[in-house]
Amino acid sequence: MSETTVDVGGEPFRISSPDKVMFPEQGWTKLDVVEHFLMCVDGALRGVRDRPVLLKRWNRGVGHDPLFVKRPKGAPRLVDVTFPSARPGQMFVPVDESDVIWMAQQNCLDLNPWNARARDLQHPDELRIDLDPTDEFDFEAAREVAHTVKAVLDDAGLVGWPKTSGNRGIHIYVRLVPEWDFYEVRRAGLALSREVERRHELATTAWWKEERSGVFLDYNQNAWDKTIASAYSIRHTGLVSTP
DNA sequence: GGCACAC
DNA sequence: GTGTGCCAACGCATC
DNA sequence: GATGCG
Ligand SMILES: [Mn+2]
Ligand SMILES: [Mn+2]
Numbered sequence: 001m002s003e004t005t006v007d008v009g010g011e012p013f014r015i016s017s018p019d020k021v022m023f024p025e026q027g028w029t030k031l032d033v034v035e036h037f038l039m040c041v042d043g044a045l046r047g048v049r050d051r052p053v054l055l056k057r058w059n060r061g062v063g064h065d066p067l068f069v070k071r072p073k074g075a076p077r078l079v080d081v082t083f084p085s086a087r088p089g090q091m092f093v094p095v096d097e098s099d100v101i102w103m104a105q106q107n108c109l110d111l112n113p114w115n116a117r118a119r120d121l122q123h124p125d126e127l128r129i130d131l132d133p134t135d136e137f138d139f140e141a142a143r144e145v146a147h148t149v150k151a152v153l154d155d156a157g158l159v160g161w162p163k164t165s166g167n168r169g170i171h172i173y174v175r176l177v178p179e180w181d182f183y184e185v186r187r188a189g190l191a192l193s194r195e196v197e198r199r200h201e202l203a204t205t206a207w208w209k210e211e212r213s214g215v216f217l218d219y220n221q222n223a224w225d226k227t228i229a230s231a232y233s234i235r236h237t238g239l240v241s242t243p
Numbered sequence: 244g245g246c247a248c249a250c
Numbered sequence: 251g252t253g254t255g256c257c258a259a260c261g262c263a264t265c
Numbered sequence: 266g267a268t269g270c271g
Contacts, residue, residue, distance in 0.1 A: 016244075054259075059244075067244095068259045074245060084261065106244065132271085186262095207263055207270075218271070223261055226271085 047230030051113035052091035110233035123178035130218035148200040163243040166235035182224035189219035
């Protein structure tokens with residue numbers, strides 16, 4: 001079949017190449033991906049709603065490099081944004097269920113939203129703590145460091161909301177009043193990360209892989225025009241980012 | 244994948 | 251209606 | 266500007 005239609009909130013939605021194999025190892029197709037997002041569309045939308053998204057299009061499946069698209073001409077919803085480079089552009093900003101399915105139609109597996117919303121694109125409403133185990137470490141190491149993150153957040157009177165990344169790591173999000181700019185939020189992430197580094201043997205903020213061993217606290221993901229895979233994203237492993 | 248533009 | 255060519259990322263660290 | 270990293 002070169003084309004089919006799925007029901008999204010009572011409306012038909014066209015899906016091209018539904019039989020295209022996206023995950024050769026598991027045999028999962030594009031239609032399987034669409035059905036995943038239909039199944040958890042409320043949660044997936046919660047993660048991307050009103051946020052500019054970087055489209056990461058796995059057009060040839062997970063065995064090949066994805067195509068990154070920041071300015072998708074012809075998206076159902078486009079919002080004017082300014083990039084750090086000062087180049088203007090229009091990014092896709094999902095607002096409803098069909099917008100999530102549109103990303104699946106574009107061969108997106110992991111959804112990559114900004115940490116700021118359209119109503120105030122200069123002030124993030126999420127501080128994101130990205131825990132990346134180095135090659136010799138696994139999820140269990142990330143889980144241990146996450147406990148230290150919780151201790152530091154508790155001391156600061158902040159609340160962290162954790163999820164698996166879908167790879168080997170963990171993401172912890174802190175809701176913010178959109179009152180600080182990207183630089184300030186990133187510096188807060190750095191300060192928090194340094195404190196975690198002091199308290200936990202495995203935690204590191206070293207940028208160079210050679211100088212890293214344990215769990216990398218990737219605070220730079222809080223920069224302007226940087227993104228992290230949101231909840232219910234499917235990663236190239238086939239695992240799903242799960243709150 | 245989608246669009247503009249032949250043909 | 252079908253075929254073809256073309257387009258679609260970038261921030262931060264470091265040297 | 267180029268390379269490493271995400
Ligand atoms: Mn990560
Ligand atoms: Mn990372």
